[in-house]
Amino acid sequence: MNDSLPTAQETQSPQKSFSALRNPSFRWFFIGNALAMMADNIEHVISYWVIFQKFQSPTLAGFAVISHWVPFLLFSIWSGALADKFDPRRVIQWGMYLFMLVTLTWGILFLTDSLKVWHTVILLVIHGFAGVLWGPAAQMMIHEIVGREHLQSGVRLMATSLTLGVLLGPAVGGGLMLWLGPSLGIIVNALIYLPLVLWLWKAPFGTAFKIKKDQRPVQPIRGLADIIETVKIVSSQRTIMTMTLLAGAASLFVGNAYHAQMPEFTLDLLPNDNGAFYAILLTASGIGALTAGIVLESCNLLQARPRTVFYLVFLWSIIIMGFAASSNAYFSVVLLFIAGFLELTYKSMAQTLVQLRAPGEMRGRVIGLFNMSSLGLKSFSGFTVGIGGAVVGIHWSLGVSAILLLAFTIILLIFAQGFRPSTTANGN
Secondary structure (H helix, E strand, O other), X not given: OOOOOOOHHHHHOOOOOOOHHHOHHHHHHHHHHHHHHXXXXXXHHHHHHHHHHHHOOHHHHHHHHHHHHHHHHHHHHHHHHHHHHOOHXXXXXHXXXXXXXXXXXXXXXXXXXXXXXXXXXXXXXXXXXXXXXXXXXXXXXXHHHHXXXXXXXXXXXXXXXXXXXXXXXXXXXXXXXXXXXXXXHHHHHHHHHHHHHHHHHHXXXXXXXXXXHHXXXXXXXXXXXXXXXXXXXXXXXXXXXXXXXXXXXXHHHOOOHHHHOHHHHHHHHOOOOOOHHHHHHHHHHHHHHHHHHHHHHHHOOOOOOHXXXXXXXXXXXXXXXXXXXXXXXXXHHHHHHHHHHHHHHHHHHHHHHHHHHOOHHHHHHHHHHHHHHHOHHHHHHHHHHHHHHHHHOHHHHHHHHXXXXXXXXXXXXHHHHHOOOOOOOOOO
16 A cells, blocks of 8 residues: 655654644644533533433433434534535534533523423434534644644644543533532533634634635535535545545444443453442543643654554554453553554544545535544444444453454455555546
8 A cells, every 4th residue: 555645745744742732823722622522521421410310211321322423424524515615613613502502401401400301302412413513624623723734733632632621521520510510510511612612703714714815616515415526536535535434444343332331341350349440441541542642742753644544443453352352450451541542543643644635625525524434433333332242242242343343454454555546536
């Protein structure tokens, strides 16, 4: 497989550590997205707790997971088309407004003790849709803020900021519940989205500024035709196609479904655990991902190359297999830490390569397709890992899923080495 890219100089030139953070605008964007992700997870902590206390419904708990990921599967390309046509700053703000609306509505329903099942279903769906609006537009903003030269640093640091928000969310959410109670705590949470919303109002980036500068035409939104054309473009671009398929396979076969099985893994490893080791297992991969962002950026390691992504997914599969087979509690923590480190590394690298290859006039759609694959297909990892676990046990289920991912990765690498892309798309 040929790893060379048209942007080789941009992705391989020597850069300073944390190069994207040296851009003042990106620093604000980094902080705003970390806060927004923290607020997202605070809402999860508080709302899921109240839903469980009120309804005691495993079905609703399952629906919460489905409603979070299925919108990415169905609407990511459409969301990317919105970011192509309209100012991505405003698309992100629309997503934040929906998050705030849902958060405030939870608070009112909790305060009045009037929460019903149908309220819960609607709010969970709106929350999932808000995330879809946020995703492609935010990735486009990274490209606008730091440019091609520092894109990998920007994408990697963006992933790090989101990981930081995921790690802080449960702690802050638990603190707000203890301090203010669920109702007022979740209402206060709505304010945490405001820094990103307010910064985006005047930030001199996005499609509106780009069009004023170079008069680049933007394609109209055409529904199903957008999906067909985006897939057609991607199918003629080896790097975009293989990165999208590889990220989708990782989400389909493994995803993060094993997180939902963590209580059972905990009891298998430490039968008398009082909850402390469970918390360690839950956060180990997140700490590993955060460490990856810091280490890789501080040392400017692992430049974006397609073959490297394949190797990283190959290693990640082996680590997940090791965790599934492990009977040692401490070794399991180490494996989850390494898995988190590798996951952030390969995902941010794949995202960088997709953005660098995407045609400028439809970058949002291509990012949306990548998100549809890498995030939307997590909807089905509950079947491969979760339902499979009910049949053969969670250890065998996760191990076999990782083996299937490993086999797919090898097959896709072989295919990519022999693939000869069309020369009609984007001049490549």
